[in-house]
Amino acid sequence: MSDRATLGRPPALLWVPAALAVVFLAVPLLALVLATPWSSLLADLRSPDVLAALRLSAQTSLATVVACLVLGTPLAWVLARVDFPGRGLVRALVTVPLVLPPVVAGVALIAALGRSGLVGGPLDAATGLTLPFTTAAVVVAHTFVSLPFYVISVEGALRSAGEGFDEVAAGLGATRWYTFRRVTLPLALPGVVAGSVLAWARSLGEFGATVTFAGNYPGTTQTMPSRIYAVYLADPEAARTLAMILLLVSVGVLALLRNRWLTTGAAPRVGTGVVA
C-alpha cells in the first residue's frame, strides 16, 4: 500500500496501451471460443487421427525439451562463462533461427539432412538411414526452431546469477564440473525451467519447418498444427474445433506449470536457498 502513496497513480499513457494490448491478444481467442462448434468437440477428440496427432505433438514436444536440455544447457554455459574468440559470432549464429521464417528453416534442414543433402547424402550412402518422413525428423525440426529460445533464456539466467558463487566454490576446492552441477545449474534453474517451457511451447505450435522437412502423415509426422492446417483447407469449421482442443491442452499445461514452477518469486527463493 505504501508503494501507491509514494509512486502516484498509474499514468493513463501506460495503462491505456496496456489495456489495448490485452484486448488485442484476448479478442481473437474469444472469437475462437465463440466460433467453436462445441457439440462436435467430444466426437473429434475420439477420432483416431486427432488422437494420433495429439499423441505425436505431446511426444515430439517433450523430446524437443529433452534435446534442448541436453544440447542447450552446455551451449548456454559456454556462451555465459567461457571467453573464447568468436563468441559474439557464435551467439549471433545461435539466434538466427529465431528470425528465420519456419518454412526457410525447413528448406535449410532438407538441404542439410535430406536424402541427398550435405550431411544426409553421405549418411544415406553409409548407413541407409534417411531422416525425412520420420518422427525423428519432426523432433529435429522442432529442436532447430526451439533451441535458440532455450539457450537465450538459460544464458540470461547464468549471466544474471553471476560468477561470484562459482569463484567461491572453486576457492573451496570444487572442480569446475562439480561447481557446474552443484552451484551454477541450481542458481540458473528458474532460467532452465522458463527456457524449457518456451521451447516446449514453440515446439507444440511448430508447423512450417515440420511440414517442409518432415512431411505430413497421420501417426508418424502429422502433429496437431499440421492436422489443423490440412483440415482447415477443406473444412474451416472442423479446424476450429481442432484449434480449440490444442488451445485447451496447451493452456491447461501452462496453468499446471505456472502453479508449480513459474511463480515470479522463484528466482530469489532459489538464490537464498543456495546461500544458506
Next chain:
Amino acid sequence: MPLPRTRRPLGAALAALVVLPLAACGSDAGTTGGDDARTLTVLAAASLTGTFTELAEQFEAEHEGVSVDLVLDSSGTLADQAAQGAPGDVLATADTASMERAGDARADDPAVFATNELVLVTPAANPAGVTGIASLDDDAVTYVVCVETAPCGVLAAQALADAGVTREPASLERDVKATLARVSEDEADAGLVYRTDARAAGADVATFDLPGSLVTAYPVTTLAQSAHPDLAAEFVDLVLSEAGADVLGAAGFGPP
C-alpha cells in the same frame, strides 16, 4: 520537480508509438484507393502460376494503364477468402468442388476453361527404378501424394485405389507444388502430380502416364465484390479465348 520533466519525453514517445501505426494505416489505405481504378485482382489456383502470369501480361499489354495482381494459393483457401469478401475480381480454381465454396461471391456461372491430368513423376535419375503406379506397392519405394483436402489429393486417392496400391504414402503434402518439390528435391522416389506441374519441372523429373485418365476441371468466374466488373469479364473472356487455350495447352492443360 525533476519527475514531470523525465516523464514528458517518455509520454511523447508512447504517444508516437500509438499514433505511428495509425498514420501508416491511413497512408496505406490512401495508396490502394488510388491504384484501385487500374488494378485487377485475380485469385488463381497454385497450379495456374505459370499460365496465368503469361495471360496477365497479355491482358496488361492489351489494356493500357491496367495492372493485374495475381493471388496464387490453394483453391479451397482462395474460394473461402472470396466468400468472406476478400478483395478480388476473378476467381479460378483447380476443381469444381472448391468453386462451390465461393458461394454467393460468384457473380456468374463458372465456366470450365481447362482440364488437368494426374501423372506419376520420379526424380530424373529414378533411383528406385519405378516403372508405373504399381511400383508404389514396393516397400523400397518412398512416395508422396497431396493431402485429400486438396483437389490433387482426391484424384491421387482414386488413382491409388484404381491401381490396387495398398502401401501408404510417406507423406500427405499440402498441395501439388509441395508434392512435386519432394520429388524434384530427390526426397521421395515418386509422387502423383498434375501433368502441367510435371512439365514445368522439366528435366528434374521423369513422367509416367497413369492407366486410367484421372482429370480435374478448372472453372473461372467473376466475383460479386469486383470493383471493375467489365474488366473482370474481359479477363475471363481472355482465359476462355483461343489465345488463352494456346497458353494453357502449351503448359500441358487439356481442353475443357
